Structures are given as structure tokens and as C-alpha cells.
Amino acid sequence: MSDDPFAPLGDEPIHSKVDPVSKADWVPILPVPDDAPKLTKALVERFTPDGASFTTSWSYRNAEGRLLGHIARYDRPANGAKPKKEFRPFTFFQGPQDKREWRCKGFPDPRPLYGLDRLAERPDALVIIVEGEKAADAASKRFPDHVAMSPPNGSNAARRADWDPLTGRRVIIWPDADKSGSNFADDVAEMLLHAEVASVHLVRLPEGLPEGWDLADQLPEGLEEADLVAMLAEAEEVKQPDAEPDAGRAEERDEGRPKASAATALVKIAEELYDLGTSCEGEPFGVPRSGAKVVQMLRGGKMSLRSQMAREYFRRTGRAASQQALADALLVLEGIAQEAEPQVLNIRVARCGEALWLDLADGSGRAVVVTSDGWSVEDHVPVLFKRTEVTAALPVPVRGGSLDELWHWLNVPDEDGPLVAAWLVAALFFDIPHPILSLGGEQGSGKSSFSGVLTRLIDPSPVPLRKPPRDVEAWVTAASGSWVVGLDNLSVVPDWLSDALCRAVTGDGDVRRKLYTDGGLYVFAFRRCVILNGIDLGAVRGDLADRLLSIDLKVIPDDERLNETDLWPKWDAVHPRLLGALLDLAAGVKRILPSVRLDRKPRMADFACILAALDLLLGTRGLDRYLSKQGSMAADTLTADPFITAVAALGKEFEGTAALLLDVVEKPEKLPRDWPANPRLATVHLKRQAPVMRKAGWHIESDEGRNRDGVVIWTIRPPEKAHISAPLNPPSPPAAGLAGQAG
Structure with missing residues (x-):
């Protein structure tokens, strides 16, 4: 048997014993x-x-x-x-x-690291590299603020692992207490430096540890948990030697003249090849002066300006730039970039004047421009597009297709087809709020495949669907790299995620403290198109429900179901036609939009206008369907709210303070988690649910304390002859009124 357990163990499959195959x-x-x-x-x-x-x-x-x-x-x-x-x-x-x-076969080279999911969820956390999965899990428990990882096969195959995901990260190596552990540390340090991590440190183990001791073992006598924390803090930095001892020294002389340092040479390379700038969030970037005008962020992984500078330096000098030289150069370039006026960096879609732009994200730098006159593929793009590791190329769209062909791929009810079409068209509009597309249905209705098709149509990605994020940082990581963000199998929506999703609709931002700093802050603000599947609509908060576009999918018969290996090759063949058809619709909508006037504007007014324009263009009734769904969703949301249910159970109009309301409603024997604990929280609860209650036919208002006593008085009246489980929905208004004839 090979010493490498990841080497093939012969060709016998697990499921059956058959003759060997190639x-x-x-x-x-x-x-x-x-x-x-x-x-x-x-x-x-x-x-x-x-x-x-x-x-x-x-x-x-x-x-x-x-x-x-x-x-x-x-x-x-x-x-x-x-x-x-x-x-x-x-x-x-x-x-x-x-x-x-x-x-029973191993991963192909380069092999993935253990803990990549934890790494992605903690973009700013310190990384600890150990030998083996068991030690990585133990290190995660001992150091919960850090990310612990391991290459597969421990000490024997560190050089065969893919270390690129750690580019730009701060890493500490924690070896086992034996000779193989020392060799492992040397190999990992070399691979990390080649991967251009931000820094590498090595834990120096004290003498006297049991042979082979690692973080998964019990603490030896005389060693305490505090000692482990100290060892981590005192880890020694590992430096990458310059290819030539004096390559980075300004004192080097050639024919009596000072020779530029490596850092200076790197700065000159960057200024020669790139126009430097900064984003509205303060992130420095460069745009190539020749070739595709695609933004490259100063720091990051393989696609960063840092990586391009290192490669160009080696091409010109035959030497590898040291980590210190790169760090010094980046500091200078960051200062130069900050001198420029901040610019908007767009992911996949943008707007310039009245024109919409869609980045094809291929090597050419081309993009599609959409106006009221039609669309075309252009080489010269007037906006800046940023691409990330999860940005994939769109095909060049072709004319002559029809979006009707899309319904062969999506098991959407006929009456909801206009809603999906409008959501896709709206996704091409950069600067409007987009409703969150929520897909429901029984098991077997293809919710994940449906989400994947829509994502691939306008914003393809190596990972079109993401797992539910655990916290705000994980959400920012998942959402910041793509225009369309699909969350798969989202069973519950915690309050923090509900707030984050609402911000993604409106484009509002938030400020958070940078990890591992005393007072540094970072701002994140972005507008995204979001697809959810699997959530219980009755369990979402009213402000989120108001922003949802709910579609219940039909069950796919077994004889019509396609497996993954058949689905996507067929999709690739129709994708260019469908994209062209979507662009045709977008151009038509832009032509009609100036003539659209809504008699009543719902929460997502811009989306409603696009729906109305599509109705005029295609002869559909999508806006009526949307408004009807909004009323039903408001009722479902209130039904799932135990406090509002208790208010409805009063069966009559209420007028008084929030404190009085808490006293008069019947409390459940076991108070739910979101039951307001005091009058202040009851006021917050009522204000949050008020828009949804009005949509469901309730009358609710407060006088904001404008009375003799200066206390807030609430007036709450349920729908006439109705109760919370069956509120009266407001009548559907006409789709739109026209200021003039649509062109």
C-alpha cells in the first residue's frame, strides 16, 4: 500500500465488486x-x-x-x-x-484544505494551520476566535495541498511535537509564502512535551490553557528570503548610481501599467491602462493588483519580490490611490446616464448596453466593473430568442410567469430596490434548480447558491462578491438576517468594528438581487415580508425530472438566446417606463412600475397578481405573530398606551421569544408591524405623544367583520394609468 492514503487503493468501487476499469x-x-x-x-x-x-x-x-x-x-x-x-x-x-x-480514492491535486467553509465565514480571522483534521477541530475549540485548518494527509503531503485560499490572510503554524512536525512546519511555511499570505508565524513548542503531542491531546503536566494562548501570541514571524540577498536594498549600486529597491520598482511597475483609484468605500484599486478595463483591487487573491505586480516584477527581473518589498509597495500605492476621487465599482450591472450596462465578465472586457432603442455588445465601457473569485462569464447574447423558452426550464405557475419575468428585467436595473424572490413548494418542486437557472441567466458563478450565513460577517462575505445572491434551503430567518436582507434590497449600509483592531471601522453598503428558497413565509418579520416576491412552484413529475449532468449542458445551449430575449424585454420596458403612472404605489414601487410596463408590453396582468400576493402575505405574516394575534383576539377597537395594551391582551402560558417584554418593546413591535397591518386592512396609528399627558396613545382597529386569521385584503387596484400612449 502507498504511504499516501490519498493515493488510489485500486479501482474497486464501493457499491459493487466488478472487473477493474481504466x-x-x-x-x-x-x-x-x-x-x-x-x-x-x-x-x-x-x-x-x-x-x-x-x-x-x-x-x-x-x-x-x-x-x-x-x-x-x-x-x-x-x-x-x-x-x-x-x-x-x-x-x-x-x-x-x-x-x-x-x-475510496483521494482528491485530485492540488488538494483542498480542511476548513475552507470556516475560512470563508471568518474573512478577517487569524488562521492556525495544524497537522490533521482532529487537531484542527481541537484548535477550533481552544481558540474559537481563530480559524483552524489542516492540509489533507497531515505532515506527509503539505506540498500537494492548495494554499491559494489563504492569500492575504494572517497565518500561524502549530506543528506537532516531533521531527515530522518540524518538517511539516517548514513545508507549510514555504507553501504559504509562495501563496502570498499577509504574514506567517510559527509556534515554538517548549521542550519536554511528549513525543508527537498536538492540540487534540490532553495538556501535559505543567502546561495550562493560558500557556497555549501565550505560545500563540509569541509565535515567531517567518520571513521569505529575497532571491538575491541585496535585491531589496537601495544601497546597491550599478556603475556608481544607486539602484532602486524592490519596493520602489514595484511601485513604478504599478504606476506604469495601472491607473490607481479608490472606491466609495475607501478600497484602493487599479485599472489596466491597456487591455480590458476591469478593476483589480490592490489586495486580495489571484486577481489582485498585488499578485499582478509580483508576477510582472519576476518577469522583468528574474527575481521574486520579498513579502516586505510587496508590503512596502502596497502601502505607497494605497496612499497614491487615496489621492483620487472615489469612484463607484460595479458588480455585473451598472448605469451610465439612461443606459444600462451588463458585464459579460469574459477576458475581452466587453459589456452589453441596453437603451430604449435596443441593446448591443460594446468594447468600450464607460463604467468600472469589479470582478471577484465568484464571477463567471456570461455568453455573448444572440437575437431572435423568446423568454417563453425559459418556462420549459422553470416549473412556475402560468399566472406567476410575469412576476418572474419582471424580477429578471428588474435585476438589470442597477439603482432600484429589488424584491427578494422567495421560492416555495413541496419537496421535489425543484426550488434549488429554479434558483440556479435564474442566477445563471444573469449572474453566473462557480457557486450560484450559497448556504445560509451564520452571522453578519458571513452574510457580507456571501453577498459582496455577486450581484445575484441565492441562499439555498433557508429554513429560518433570524432577526439579524432579516435586517441584513432588508438592507440588501434598499442599498442601506452598516458600520462594524474591524476585527483585531482597537477602533478601526469598516462600512459595508450594497444593493443586491436576492433569491431565497425553503423559508416559512409565515415566520418572517413584517418588514421583510413586505419586500418578498413569493412564488410557489409546482411539483415536477418524476418522468420529467432531469439530473444535474443532463441539465446544465442543455442550459448552455439555450443561454445565449434567453439572455438576448431578456435584453429585448429590458429595452422594451425602458421605452415604456416614462409613460407608466401607478394609481397606488406599493412598498416596492420601482418594481411595480416595471411590472406595469411589462403588462403593457406583453398584455399580462402581473401587477394585479403582485398586489394580491402582497395582501395575502401580510395576512400570513400577522397570523404568525403571537402578539398581534392576541391584539386581534380583543375583538374590538383599542385606544390607549402600549402599557395598557400589554395588560389587556391575553398572554400565552409560555411567552414566545418575540413577545414584547415591556411597553417600550411593545411600541417597537407595533411600529414594525403597522405597515403590514394596514396592508391587511387594519387601522393603526399613534398620536406620537401629542396630548396633554405627553404619552403615546395608540388607536388600533381590526378589519370589519374579520379576525387575524382571515383579514380582509384591500381590493386590487387597476394595474396602471397612462400619462400618454406607450411608445
């Missing part, structure tokens, strides 16, 4: 498809080494939380010492005749 016939599928069978314990135990037993396993996931594969551990008893351990990798493969199954 390795070339089996291709790993990364990430694992959602419809793949789960790897069970019984399957893993089939590969148990002689004399060992299966102990545990670890799941490897990518930055979006998608499964990449599993590592299983098997232990042999070792007479009281540490058990002898062996590992087996399990990866999902596709073979001849599209056969797919789990096989």
Missing part, C-alpha cells in the same frame, strides 16, 4: 452533487485495514459549504500508547455510462 474512465465530481447518495458507515467499514476499526470521519467542504469528500480514520490498539492510525479518503466519481458512486 482510471481515466472515472472522474471525480467536486463538489459532490446535491442528489448524490450519502456515504454510509457500512460503506466506509468495507475498507477497514486488517486489525483496525473505523473510528471517525471528517467532511471536507468548499468555501460555500458544498461537500467535497470525506476522510475516514481507522485505529489499531497499541498497548497503552497512542493508537496506530490509518486514513482512507472517499470521493464521489462519475464513470462509464454516467455511472456515479463513492470510491
Whole structure:
């Protein structure tokens, strides 16, 4: 057997014993498809080494939380010492005749790191590299403020791992207390420096530790948790030596003249090749002076200006620039960039004057311009587009298609088709609020595939759907890199996420403290198009419900269902036509919009205007359908609110203070989490739900304390002859009135 447990263990598949087939016939599928069978314990135990037993396993996931594969551990008893351990990798493969199954084979090189999902969720956290998944999990518990990771196969294969995800991050290496641990630290440090991390530090272990001790073991006698924290804080920085000892020194002389330092040379390279600027959020960037005019941020990963400078420096000098030279150069360039007037950096869509722009995100730098006269693909783009690691190219659109072809891909009810079409058209408008598309339906209705199709149509990405974020930082990470953000299988919406989603609709921002600083702040503000699937609409807050566009999907019959391997190749063939058809609609909407006048403006007024324009263009009744859905959703939201339900149970008009209201309503035996605990919170609750209550037919208002006693008096009256479980919806107004004839 190979010493590398990630090497193939022969060609026997897990599911059946068959004649060996060529390795070339089996291709790993990364990430694992959602419809793949789960790897069970019984399957893993089939590969148990002689004399060992299966102990545990670890799941490897990518930055979006998608499964990449599993590592299983098997232990042999070792007479009281540490058990002898062996590992087996399990990866999902596709073979001849599209056969797919789990096989006992390792990841292809370069291999993913363990903990990529944790890394993505904590964009500013310090990273700790250890040997092995068990040690990484233990380090996560010992140092919860940091991100602990490990390359697969521990100390033996650090050079075969993909270290690029750590570019720009601060990293500390924590080796095991043995010779292999020391070798592991050396290999990892070298790989990290090549990956252009922000800094590398190495923990120096004290003498006298048990042979092979790591963070997953019990603390040795005389060592306390506080000592581990101190060891982390006192880790020594690892410097990358210059390719030539004096390459970065200004004192070098050539024919009697001072030779520029590496840092100075890097600054001159950047000024020669790029126009420097800063975003409205204060982030420095560069735009190439020749070629595609695509923004490159100063710092970051493979796509950053920092990476391009390092590559160009090596091309010109034959030497690698040191970390210190790059850091010095970036500091100077950041100062130069701050001298420029801040500019708006756009992701995928933009607006210039009355024209809409759509970035194709290919190597050419071309974009599509949409006006009321039509659309065209242009080489010269007057706006700045920023691309990220999750930006993928759009096909060049073609004319002659029809959006009717899209309904073969989407199992949307006929009456809701105009709503989906309007949402897609609105997604091309950069500077308006966009309703959050919420997809519901039974299991088997294809909510995830539906989300994927819409995302791929206008903003394709290597990861079109993201897992639900755990906190605000994870949400900012997920949303900042794409124009369309799809959240998959979102079962609940906590209050912080509800607020964040509402901000993404309106473009409002927030200010938060930068991690690992005493007082540094960072501002995030962005408007996005958001797709959710899986949420319980009755469990969302009223302010979020008011911004939702709810679509219930039909169940897909089994004989009509496509698997992933068939779906997306067929999609690639129709994508250019569908994109062209969408652009045709957008141009038509722009032509009609100036003539649209709404008799009544709902919360999402800009979207309603686009719906009205589409109705005039296509002869549909999408606006009526939208307003009807809004009324029903308001009722559903109130039904799920226990406090408003208690107010409705009064069965009559109420007039008085919030304190009095809390006294007179019937309290549940066990108070729900969101039941207002005091009059102030009751006031906040009523103000938040008031717009939704009015939409459901309630009368609710306060005098804002304009009375003799100076206390806030509420007047609350339920819909006539109705109760909270069946409120009267307001009548649907006519779709629109026209100021003039639509062109």
C-alpha cells in the first residue's frame, strides 16, 4: 500500500465488486452533487485495514459549504500508547455510462484544505494551520476566535495541498511535537509564502512535551490553557528570503548610481501599467491602462493588483519580490490611490446616464448596453466593473430568442410567469430596490434548480447558491462578491438576517468594528438581487415580508425530472438566446417606463412600475397578481405573530398606551421569544408591524405623544367583520394609468 492514503487503493468501487476499469474512465465530481447518495458507515467499514476499526470521519467542504469528500480514520490498539492510525479518503466519481458512486480514492491535486467553509465565514480571522483534521477541530475549540485548518494527509503531503485560499490572510503554524512536525512546519511555511499570505508565524513548542503531542491531546503536566494562548501570541514571524540577498536594498549600486529597491520598482511597475483609484468605500484599486478595463483591487487573491505586480516584477527581473518589498509597495500605492476621487465599482450591472450596462465578465472586457432603442455588445465601457473569485462569464447574447423558452426550464405557475419575468428585467436595473424572490413548494418542486437557472441567466458563478450565513460577517462575505445572491434551503430567518436582507434590497449600509483592531471601522453598503428558497413565509418579520416576491412552484413529475449532468449542458445551449430575449424585454420596458403612472404605489414601487410596463408590453396582468400576493402575505405574516394575534383576539377597537395594551391582551402560558417584554418593546413591535397591518386592512396609528399627558396613545382597529386569521385584503387596484400612449 502507498504511504499516501490519498493515493488510489485500486479501482474497486464501493457499491459493487466488478472487473477493474481504466482510471481515466472515472472522474471525480467536486463538489459532490446535491442528489448524490450519502456515504454510509457500512460503506466506509468495507475498507477497514486488517486489525483496525473505523473510528471517525471528517467532511471536507468548499468555501460555500458544498461537500467535497470525506476522510475516514481507522485505529489499531497499541498497548497503552497512542493508537496506530490509518486514513482512507472517499470521493464521489462519475464513470462509464454516467455511472456515479463513492470510491475510496483521494482528491485530485492540488488538494483542498480542511476548513475552507470556516475560512470563508471568518474573512478577517487569524488562521492556525495544524497537522490533521482532529487537531484542527481541537484548535477550533481552544481558540474559537481563530480559524483552524489542516492540509489533507497531515505532515506527509503539505506540498500537494492548495494554499491559494489563504492569500492575504494572517497565518500561524502549530506543528506537532516531533521531527515530522518540524518538517511539516517548514513545508507549510514555504507553501504559504509562495501563496502570498499577509504574514506567517510559527509556534515554538517548549521542550519536554511528549513525543508527537498536538492540540487534540490532553495538556501535559505543567502546561495550562493560558500557556497555549501565550505560545500563540509569541509565535515567531517567518520571513521569505529575497532571491538575491541585496535585491531589496537601495544601497546597491550599478556603475556608481544607486539602484532602486524592490519596493520602489514595484511601485513604478504599478504606476506604469495601472491607473490607481479608490472606491466609495475607501478600497484602493487599479485599472489596466491597456487591455480590458476591469478593476483589480490592490489586495486580495489571484486577481489582485498585488499578485499582478509580483508576477510582472519576476518577469522583468528574474527575481521574486520579498513579502516586505510587496508590503512596502502596497502601502505607497494605497496612499497614491487615496489621492483620487472615489469612484463607484460595479458588480455585473451598472448605469451610465439612461443606459444600462451588463458585464459579460469574459477576458475581452466587453459589456452589453441596453437603451430604449435596443441593446448591443460594446468594447468600450464607460463604467468600472469589479470582478471577484465568484464571477463567471456570461455568453455573448444572440437575437431572435423568446423568454417563453425559459418556462420549459422553470416549473412556475402560468399566472406567476410575469412576476418572474419582471424580477429578471428588474435585476438589470442597477439603482432600484429589488424584491427578494422567495421560492416555495413541496419537496421535489425543484426550488434549488429554479434558483440556479435564474442566477445563471444573469449572474453566473462557480457557486450560484450559497448556504445560509451564520452571522453578519458571513452574510457580507456571501453577498459582496455577486450581484445575484441565492441562499439555498433557508429554513429560518433570524432577526439579524432579516435586517441584513432588508438592507440588501434598499442599498442601506452598516458600520462594524474591524476585527483585531482597537477602533478601526469598516462600512459595508450594497444593493443586491436576492433569491431565497425553503423559508416559512409565515415566520418572517413584517418588514421583510413586505419586500418578498413569493412564488410557489409546482411539483415536477418524476418522468420529467432531469439530473444535474443532463441539465446544465442543455442550459448552455439555450443561454445565449434567453439572455438576448431578456435584453429585448429590458429595452422594451425602458421605452415604456416614462409613460407608466401607478394609481397606488406599493412598498416596492420601482418594481411595480416595471411590472406595469411589462403588462403593457406583453398584455399580462402581473401587477394585479403582485398586489394580491402582497395582501395575502401580510395576512400570513400577522397570523404568525403571537402578539398581534392576541391584539386581534380583543375583538374590538383599542385606544390607549402600549402599557395598557400589554395588560389587556391575553398572554400565552409560555411567552414566545418575540413577545414584547415591556411597553417600550411593545411600541417597537407595533411600529414594525403597522405597515403590514394596514396592508391587511387594519387601522393603526399613534398620536406620537401629542396630548396633554405627553404619552403615546395608540388607536388600533381590526378589519370589519374579520379576525387575524382571515383579514380582509384591500381590493386590487387597476394595474396602471397612462400619462400618454406607450411608445
